[in-house]
Amino acid sequence: MNSLTACAVNETERIFLKKKTMVLLIITMLIPVLGAIGVGFFQKGLGIMPVSASEFSVWILGIFTNFLLPLFIGMAAVDLFAGEIGDRSIKITLLRPVSRLGIFSAKIIALAAYIVVNLGIIFLVSSFSTFFLEGKEGLIWGMTKGLLAYNAAILPMLLIAIAAVFIAQLFKNSSGALVILILIYFGLNIVSTVFPGISNLMITSYTDWHLLWTAGWGQLGRIFTVFMFILSYSIIFLASGFYLFERREL
Amino acid sequence: MEKVLEVNGLTKLFKNGRGIRDISFDVYQGEIFGFLGPNGAGKTTTMKIITGLSRADRGSVKIFGYDVLTRFEEAMRKVGCIIETVESYEFLSAAKNLEMALRYYPGLDKSRIHEVLELVGLDKYKNEKVGCFSLGMKQRLGLASAILSKPELVILDEPANGLDIEGTVDIRNIITRLAREQGITFFISSHMIHEMEITCDRIGIIEDGRIIRTGIVRELLDQYSSLEDYFITQVREDRGRIA
Numbered sequence: 001m002n003s004l005t006a007c008a009v010n011e012t013e014r015i016f017l018k019k020k021t022m023v024l025l026i027i028t029m030l031i032p033v034l035g036a037i038g039v040g041f042f043q044k045g046l047g048i049m050p051v052s053a054s055e056f057s058v059w060i061l062g063i064f065t066n067f068l069l070p071l072f073i074g075m076a077a078v079d080l081f082a083g084e085i086g087d088r089s090i091k092i093t094l095l096r097p098v099s100r101l102g103i104f105s106a107k108i109i110a111l112a113a114y115i116v117v118n119l120g121i122i123f124l125v126s127s128f129s130t131f132f133l134e135g136k137e138g139l140i141w142g143m144t145k146g147l148l149a150y151n152a153a154i155l156p157m158l159l160i161a162i163a164a165v166f167i168a169q170l171f172k173n174s175s176g177a178l179v180i181l182i183l184i185y186f187g188l189n190i191v192s193t194v195f196p197g198i199s200n201l202m203i204t205s206y207t208d209w210h211l212l213w214t215a216g217w218g219q220l221g222r223i224f225t226v227f228m229f230i231l232s233y234s235i236i237f238l239a240s241g242f243y244l245f246e247r248r249e250l
Numbered sequence: 251m252e253k254v255l256e257v258n259g260l261t262k263l264f265k266n267g268r269g270i271r272d273i274s275f276d277v278y279q280g281e282i283f284g285f286l287g288p289n290g291a292g293k294t295t296t297m298k299i300i301t302g303l304s305r306a307d308r309g310s311v312k313i314f315g316y317d318v319l320t321r322f323e324e325a326m327r328k329v330g331c332i333i334e335t336v337e338s339y340e341f342l343s344a345a346k347n348l349e350m351a352l353r354y355y356p357g358l359d360k361s362r363i364h365e366v367l368e369l370v371g372l373d374k375y376k377n378e379k380v381g382c383f384s385l386g387m388k389q390r391l392g393l394a395s396a397i398l399s400k401p402e403l404v405i406l407d408e409p410a411n412g413l414d415i416e417g418t419v420d421i422r423n424i425i426t427r428l429a430r431e432q433g434i435t436f437f438i439s440s441h442m443i444h445e446m447e448i449t450c451d452r453i454g455i456i457e458d459g460r461i462i463r464t465g466i467v468r469e470l471l472d473q474y475s476s477l478e479d480y481f482i483t484q485v486r487e488d489r490g491r492i493a
Contacts, residue, residue: 003323006353013350018341091337092347092395095301096354097326249304 003098007106010093012113015076021114024072028118029125031068032060036129043134053133054142057126058149058214064122065153065207069115070160074181076114077164080107081245083174091250104245108238111161115154123150149210156206159230159237163203166241169248203233251278253312254403254435260299260309270295270459273309277403277437282429284450284467285439286481292459293439294334297407300437301331313403330401332409336392340381344372344391347380348398355399366394369424385412393421397428404428406438410445418442422449447477455484462488 015021036056042048051059084090093103127143164181171177185204192199199205209226212219255277263269270292277283285293298304300311302318302325311318316325338347348363367373370390375383380391389412396404409425410418426449428434440446446453447467454464463484467477474480 002356003354010350010353014339014342017346087337088335089337089339091303091333092339092351094303095326095331095333096351097323097329098354099322102323250298 003096004102004106007093007096007098007102008109011080011106011110015080015110015114016117018079020079021076024075025118025121028064028068028072028121031063032057032122032126032129033132035060035063036126036132040132040134049134052137052142053130054138056130056133057123057143057146058210060122060126060129061119061146061149061153061210062208064118065157065210069118069157070185070204070207071182072118073111073115073157073161074164074168074185075178076111077161078168078174078177078181080110081165081168082171082177085169085248085250086173088250094250100246101242104242108162108165111165112154112158115157115161119150119153119157123147145214149214152210152213155227155230156203156209159203159206159234162234162237162241166237166244169241169244200229206230251280253277254279254314255300255437256310256312257296257300258310258312260296260306260311262295262299262304262306268292268459270299270456273456273459273461275454275461275464277435279402279435280429280433281451282425282436282438282449284446284453285437285456286441286443286446286453286477287439287456288441291456293441293456294407295459296456297331297333297405297437297439301329301333301405302326303333328399328402329405330396330399330403331405331407332389332392332396333405333407335411336388336395338380338388338391338395341379343377343379344383344394345376347391348395351395351398358399362398362400366398369397370394371420386414386417389413389417389421393424397434400432401434403435403437406436408440409438410440410442418445425449443476443478443481447471453477455481457485457488 039050039056042050123146127146130139167181167184168177171180188202188204192202192205206226206229212223212226253276257276258274260273261271273292273296285296287293295304299306300318302322313325313329318325344367345363348366349360352358352360352363364373367376370393372387372390372394375387380388383391389409393409396406409421413421422445425436425438429436438450450467452464452466454461456462470477470480474483
């Protein structure tokens, strides 16, 4: 195993060995099930159909990508950077034969793995949860579109992770970093709502990018534009984040 | 003898004016080199720069001929260290901590974990979470982690920190055994002068951020009654020169 692979495996394993991560994953599994039971109750009891079975998994994805997933990702990013710098456990990795670029890349890879696992779990559980719902016409097509949407959601979530990594490194303790991250996230959302003209510039406005992928060929141009925004912001935050990480002294 | 560590003109000054100035010394293969000085003399700062945790304002460090700034991976491949404090992932077991460290060294298998844990006397606690360990046990785990990779150079900053008398003697015995039997080079810092006298082959005295003397312990003990006597004499002479 080369140094980068070893470091990436360690960072990823450490995220998933934490009790906090396990609890969050269980919550992640429960939400689609509870959501489906709730929607099923509306369908059967009140005759209202807020969302059909075929659209359920994409609907659930929207709930996660708007707040829950950015929060979970922010927590993981804070743990890997501000948390490890705060409790000085980052020294364990810094003193091994792996460059700072390797460590930084490994941590980003670990966050990407965390995002993929989360999205995978949400997709699987939400797909199975449609069992509680009526209106299963077009379910297979809906699930195919869902799969596309879940794959598309990886990129904006990764951007959130990369931005969180940059911000987390400005702090020496995890709690302060997490509070500021949440405030910034809500702040950007409020700015986007109050000034819709500049919402395209806010990284938080790309969290529903997956919807464009399910809206048909007509959205290709918009998909490309948003992709370029995501790519540009990712490069800026990666470069700035690595600059801070490389210069960090313990 | 081959140089394994070359430190040239290291200088790093902090905002409060303290730090290290023009530190230069070499450590040779197979020796136990001690860095002796009072708290705040600059031992940890020097060791942090040597291991890449911190950057010098001036000067250079080469480990096995590789510059730590430009060839860090190669420089650290055959190095194990404890710097300032022993760190471990407290939510993981001792064995899991070492398993993660082992991944950086492809030539070694998992039996090495058992070997080093047995060597430091922690084998029976290998499945316990490190968060439940005493300070002394954590220090032993730190040493296990430092020697896990079968390094050729081990850098230990105050290795007896938090250890009781028995633990201190155990660590000393492990260090001397590894140096004599396996030819591992040690670079150790400490303010515990008696420990340094019994453990080290050669010492460098650091005071107020400068190396004021280096010498072979056996030769110094021919001239002075103890290392403590030598240390006090050198420090006073140096202060007199500065005044």
